[in-house]
Amino acid sequence: MGLVTGILTLPFAPVRGIGWVLEKVVRTAEDEFYDPAPVQEGLVQLERARNEGRIGEEEFTRREEELLHRLEEIRAYQLRRGGQSGL
Known part of the structure; x- marks a missing residue:
């Protein structure tokens, strides 16, 4: 930047700074x-809860399905973003 x-864009510096901060917060x-x-x-x-008998098979299946989904x-999301993670 010249x-x-x-000098001409100096008044917009706070706006650019806020945009940068918001981008970091979203990320x-x-x-x-x-x-x-x-x-x-x-x-x-x-x-563990199923093995210990704290939940039944129906509850286990329902909650497992939710977690797998x-x-x-x-x-x-990670594929769209292009990131490789430990899945």
Whole structure:
């Protein structure tokens, strides 16, 4: 950026800064929302609950299906985004 352009666009610097911050916040929120680790941990906990007899087969099947569907959503998001993660 040239000196003149820099001086003329200086009043817009706060707007660009806010845009940058918002972009980082959105990226962080998406990374957290689409993190497969909590879903995988949920599957482990669900299996443990079934093995310990705390939930029945119907409840296990229903909740397992929900968690697997969530993992599919996460995988599709990561493929669209082009990121490789540990799924």
